[in-house]
Each structure stands twice: as structure tokens, then as C-alpha cells.
Amino acid sequence: MVPGDPDSRARKTAEELKKRGNDCFHKNKVGAAIDLYTEAFTLCPTWCVPLVNRALCNKKLENWDKVVADCETVIRMDATNLKAHFFLGLAHLSKNRPADAVANLNQALKLARKTESSIKEEVWRALARAKYESHSSEASMRAVRRADLLRRLKDLLREDVGRRLKGKDAGLPDIIDNTEALEADNSLLDEIFRSDELRYQGDDIPNWCTCQLTLDCFYEPVCTPSGISYEQNALLEHLSKVGEFDPVTRDPLRKKDLRKNIGLRNAVECYLNDNPWAFYHAM
Amino acid sequence: MDLSRVQKEIKEISLDKASGISVRVMGNDLTRLQGTINGPKDTVYEGGVFVVDIEIKGVYPFEPPKMRFKTKIYHPNVSSQNGAICLDILKDQWSPALTIKTALLSLQALLCSPEPNDPQDAVVAKLFLGDHPLFERTARHWTRTYATPGQETEGLTQLLEMGFTREQAQEALDGAAGDLNAAIAALLG
Missing domain, CATH: 1.25.40.10 (Tetratricopeptide repeat domain)
Known part of the structure; x- marks a missing residue:
């Protein structure tokens, strides 16, 4: 043995x-x-x-x-x-x-x-929490690199204009044209960098991701016959403590009428993975 | 208790500047809050700011928040004595899909459309149905007196100047629905 x-x-x-x-x-x-x-x-x-x-x-x-x-x-x-x-x-x-x-x-x-x-x-x-923390450290590193990259790009653009004007006998109109172009380039760069920054920090998650009872991100949504989904544990607590009705429509509702909403669960997870800052609301 | 939900609710209310309601935390836990409701336009409560005491119990949101008016208000569905409120959603019609915000908004709506047939204060309701002009005068007077921050009514100022105590003067004015002459008559016996 x-x-x-x-x-x-x-x-x-x-x-x-x-x-x-x-x-x-x-x-x-x-x-x-x-x-x-x-x-x-x-x-x-x-x-x-x-x-x-x-x-x-x-x-x-x-x-x-x-x-x-x-x-x-x-x-x-x-x-x-x-x-x-x-x-x-x-x-x-x-x-x-x-x-x-x-x-x-x-x-x-x-x-x-x-x-x-x-x-x-x-x-x-x-x-x-792990995903949020992993995102946070990545986001702060990226913020530093982003700021550095933006500064270097702007320096290069300015140097480039300087070089172009130096070669020839630049008149005032030339200088004005080049300065305007440089400003336009700079603001486009700011815009592009800003959109990357926003991707890494959000504030509010869309309503469809959250349960109306917990106001938190869905984890295990269940669907009622009225088509509204709630977080399973919160809805069960409602059915036992408040009454056997759908919290929003007030239609009669029994535990056996509930169905897991796996599609919504997957969609929420997908949203969170695309917007890792939002894991904060799921912790 | 679901503290994170209460926290989120408070944040959401503070972001909404347009609805004429607000809420703040009393003390260092989230069980006692104080809400304010601006008196709705074109009602006898216009211009008033009404403070509502809110108590969040442990089982919230599976039990309604307890609310009562802290500011005196003359309304058929609110006790003129202790501010107790008769509103179905704060009692048996509560649903956890409602929030502190929706409850305060419902109170605001109740100020717009009183329901004298389901009264909290029978005396007020009787006046509302029996002598509506007097009801309106009284309610307006209460709004000015109790719900208008930092403002003393002209009548009160005059009575104080005449040498009556603040308590006497207020009582007489309340009894006369804010009518200064009637108050003076009552005070002089």
C-alpha cells in the first residue's frame, strides 16, 4: 500500500x-x-x-x-x-x-x-484588484514615457524648422509659414497623446455594466422575465427581504424565473479588459 | 450594510447640480445623512430650502432609508409636529432599485402635488380641502419663516420691535397664518 x-x-x-x-x-x-x-x-x-x-x-x-x-x-x-x-x-x-x-x-x-x-x-x-493594480503600475510608467516622448518629438520638430530656415535666406513670410505649421503640428501631437492618456484613465463606467441594486460592476448577472438583469446575490437578497417582485417593474418575480445572463457577464468582462482602469469598480 | 453603494449614491448626487437636491454626511459613518430639497417653483414652498434627516439602516438597500423633515413644513402628508412623512415608497412600496436621490426627488414631487386624502397631518389636510386659500397662506408663511435661510419675516421684526419675545411673536404669527394684524390682535388679547 x-x-x-x-x-x-x-x-x-x-x-x-x-x-x-x-x-x-x-x-x-x-x-x-x-x-x-x-x-x-x-x-x-x-x-x-x-x-x-x-x-x-x-x-x-x-x-x-x-x-x-x-x-x-x-x-x-x-x-x-x-x-x-x-x-x-x-x-x-x-x-x-x-x-x-x-x-x-x-x-x-x-x-x-x-x-x-x-x-x-x-x-x-x-x-x-490584481488587474487594477497591474494596470495602475503600467499606466504610471506609460505616463512618464508618454510625457518624455512628447517632449522629444516637439524638440525634434522645432529643430527641424530651424534647419529648414537656416539653409536658405529666409524672409519674414517663410518664418511665419513655418511657425504656423509648427504650431499646428504641435497641437495635433497634443491631441493624439491626449487620446492615449484617456484610454489609460477613465472615470465612469457605462450603466449597462452595473447592477441597479449594487451600483457596482456586474459579476454574476441574472435576467428576470422583464428582461432586466441584476447581480445574482443582491437580487436573491431582495427577493427574500423585500418581496417577490422585480425591483424595477414591480412585476411578480420568483427565484425560479431567474436565468443567468452569461452574455452580459462576458460583455462586462470584455469591457473591463479593454478599459482596465474600470476594474476599480469591480474590486 | 452596503457602504460602497451609499458612497456611490452620495457621489452621484453631488455631481448633479440641476435637480435642486443635495445630501451631506453627518458624523463619521454613512448611517446619518442630511438632505436638502429646494421648494419647487410655482408652489407655496417656492424659495424655501427644506432639510431632511436621513437614516440609513444596516440592511439598506433592502429596507428604505428613514426620512423626516427637519425643517418645519406645512403639508398634508408631513406631520407639522415632528416632520414624519407619509409617502408610499418610503414604506411598503420601497424597492432597492430606488435610491436616496430618487427618494428625495419623490419628496420634491410630493411638495408639488400633496395628497390630502392620504394625510399624515389630519389638521393640515382638513384645511387643505376645506379652506384652501388659508392653507396656502399658512404654508407660504411657514416656508418664509422656517425654510428661508437667514431671513426674518417683516412681521416678526415688527413684533420684536414692539417688545414681544421671539417665541410669543412666532407663535402668534403662526396662529394667524402670517397675518401681522391678526397676530397683533391675538397678542394684545
């Missing part, structure tokens, strides 16, 4: 240790929980659950390097481990590595959606 086999003795003992570890964790004895998980993993190194739980403990203690190490080990053993991808993403996010965080959280979201996991919304919010 191999040690990882659920029927082996080592595995049985490891499961017992893990259970005690969970109890400690719930009693907020995180250090003791870590020791128990470590013992369990040593005993049965092919079973990754204790390692995932140890990562959760270290996440709580904000020992991010340890979270990274454990999660990477788990992912090598089981590439479809949702929590390992999620915790690893959070660790990257905390260590200011948003691009790495995006990769892991994307993976986690895919897994969470496939299994309809209860943490899928949490994963989505973390992914939105």
Missing part, C-alpha cells in the same frame, strides 16, 4: 492530525494548527490538503513567502487545486507582483466557476 492511498495507515493518521489542525485553526490557535498540518504532510507527503490548510494559516499570519512555497508545491502535485491558485494569487498581490497574481487568480476563477465554488465571488474581486 502506498502512503497516499486513502486506506493506508499513514493517511488515516494524517487525516486525524489534519482534523485536529482544523480545530486549532477555528479556535484561532494558528501556530498549533501549522504544526499539526506539518506533521500530517510529513507523514503523508502525497496528500496535499494539509499543505493547502497550512497555506491558509500562513495567509492569516501574512507570511506570504511561506504561502507561496506551499501553494507552489500543491500546484505541482495538483494543477487544478482552486485554493492553492487563489492563495498564491493573494500572496503575489500582497508582495506587489500583480501580473503574477493575475495569472493565478485567472486560473482560480476558471476552476471556481467550473465547480460553482462558494468562494468564486471572492476570487473575482481579488482578480479585479
Whole structure:
């Protein structure tokens, strides 16, 4: 019998240790929980659950390097481990590595959606934050480069005019023509650079992207028979707390009438990816 | 509570300068707000600025915000004593698709078209239906007296000059729907 086999003795003992570890964790004895998980993993190194739980403990203690190490080990053993991808993403996010965080959280979201996991919304919010932070650092770098490029281009244009006038015996009309052309070029350049700047910083997201109940970006929109979509959790809360009616049309509405609006969800994600500044509203 | 929604709502109201309503945060959490409504044009409330106390409960937006007029107002659907409001959307007709802004706008609309048949203040409603001119005079007087910032009515100034206390003078004027002579008569017994 191999040690990882659920029927082996080592595995049985490891499961017992893990259970005690969970109890400690719930009693907020995180250090003791870590020791128990470590013992369990040593005993049965092919079973990754204790390692995932140890990562959760270290996440709580904000020992991010340890979270990274454990999660990477788990992912090598089981590439479809949702929590390992999620915790690893959070660790990257905390260590200011948003691009790495995006990769892991994307993976986690895919897994969470496939299994309809209860943490899928949490994963989505973390992914939105990672994408926003990754965009922010890119945007500020780009702003610096953009300003520098604009300055250099304008210098070159001015030098170019100087060269053209120098070659010949320039009269006053020549000078005026060239100065006017230079001004026109400069303002066109400003306009072009401005539009790039706007692409990197927006303010308001379009209404169709947001739920009328949360005023936030859609994450899991559901559609009612009246054709209006709402964020699933908020609408369910409305149905149970306020009443069984469509919040806008006030038509009678039951939970069984709701349908997922996957098209809208995809459109919102597409919009966010094209306008990464808007991830701010999805965090 | 959905704090981010309340925050977004406040931002949205502050960006809208045209609607004649505003809102500000009282204290350091978002549970107490104060809204203002400009009295609608061509009504007895024109020129007045009405302050509304707003309380946001923990379950908002799945329960309506609690609103009451802080500024005294003479209106069939508002208590002249404590400012309590009778408006369906603030009670059983609330929907989370409504917002603080739409609620304030509904209050503004209520100032335009009172509903005396579903009154909050029976006395005011009775006057509204029974002696409409007197209702209008009284409501205008209240607007001038209580809802016009930094302005003392001429009548009050005169009564104060005559040596009556502010309290006496105000009470007499209110009792006479702002009519100075009637107030003087009442004060002199």
C-alpha cells in the first residue's frame, strides 16, 4: 500500500492530525494548527490538503513567502487545486507582483466557476484588484514615457524648422509659414497623446455594466422575465427581504424565473479588459 | 450594510447640480445623512430650502432609508409636529432599485402635488380641502419663516420691535397664518 492511498495507515493518521489542525485553526490557535498540518504532510507527503490548510494559516499570519512555497508545491502535485491558485494569487498581490497574481487568480476563477465554488465571488474581486493594480503600475510608467516622448518629438520638430530656415535666406513670410505649421503640428501631437492618456484613465463606467441594486460592476448577472438583469446575490437578497417582485417593474418575480445572463457577464468582462482602469469598480 | 453603494449614491448626487437636491454626511459613518430639497417653483414652498434627516439602516438597500423633515413644513402628508412623512415608497412600496436621490426627488414631487386624502397631518389636510386659500397662506408663511435661510419675516421684526419675545411673536404669527394684524390682535388679547 502506498502512503497516499486513502486506506493506508499513514493517511488515516494524517487525516486525524489534519482534523485536529482544523480545530486549532477555528479556535484561532494558528501556530498549533501549522504544526499539526506539518506533521500530517510529513507523514503523508502525497496528500496535499494539509499543505493547502497550512497555506491558509500562513495567509492569516501574512507570511506570504511561506504561502507561496506551499501553494507552489500543491500546484505541482495538483494543477487544478482552486485554493492553492487563489492563495498564491493573494500572496503575489500582497508582495506587489500583480501580473503574477493575475495569472493565478485567472486560473482560480476558471476552476471556481467550473465547480460553482462558494468562494468564486471572492476570487473575482481579488482578480479585479490584481488587474487594477497591474494596470495602475503600467499606466504610471506609460505616463512618464508618454510625457518624455512628447517632449522629444516637439524638440525634434522645432529643430527641424530651424534647419529648414537656416539653409536658405529666409524672409519674414517663410518664418511665419513655418511657425504656423509648427504650431499646428504641435497641437495635433497634443491631441493624439491626449487620446492615449484617456484610454489609460477613465472615470465612469457605462450603466449597462452595473447592477441597479449594487451600483457596482456586474459579476454574476441574472435576467428576470422583464428582461432586466441584476447581480445574482443582491437580487436573491431582495427577493427574500423585500418581496417577490422585480425591483424595477414591480412585476411578480420568483427565484425560479431567474436565468443567468452569461452574455452580459462576458460583455462586462470584455469591457473591463479593454478599459482596465474600470476594474476599480469591480474590486 | 452596503457602504460602497451609499458612497456611490452620495457621489452621484453631488455631481448633479440641476435637480435642486443635495445630501451631506453627518458624523463619521454613512448611517446619518442630511438632505436638502429646494421648494419647487410655482408652489407655496417656492424659495424655501427644506432639510431632511436621513437614516440609513444596516440592511439598506433592502429596507428604505428613514426620512423626516427637519425643517418645519406645512403639508398634508408631513406631520407639522415632528416632520414624519407619509409617502408610499418610503414604506411598503420601497424597492432597492430606488435610491436616496430618487427618494428625495419623490419628496420634491410630493411638495408639488400633496395628497390630502392620504394625510399624515389630519389638521393640515382638513384645511387643505376645506379652506384652501388659508392653507396656502399658512404654508407660504411657514416656508418664509422656517425654510428661508437667514431671513426674518417683516412681521416678526415688527413684533420684536414692539417688545414681544421671539417665541410669543412666532407663535402668534403662526396662529394667524402670517397675518401681522391678526397676530397683533391675538397678542394684545
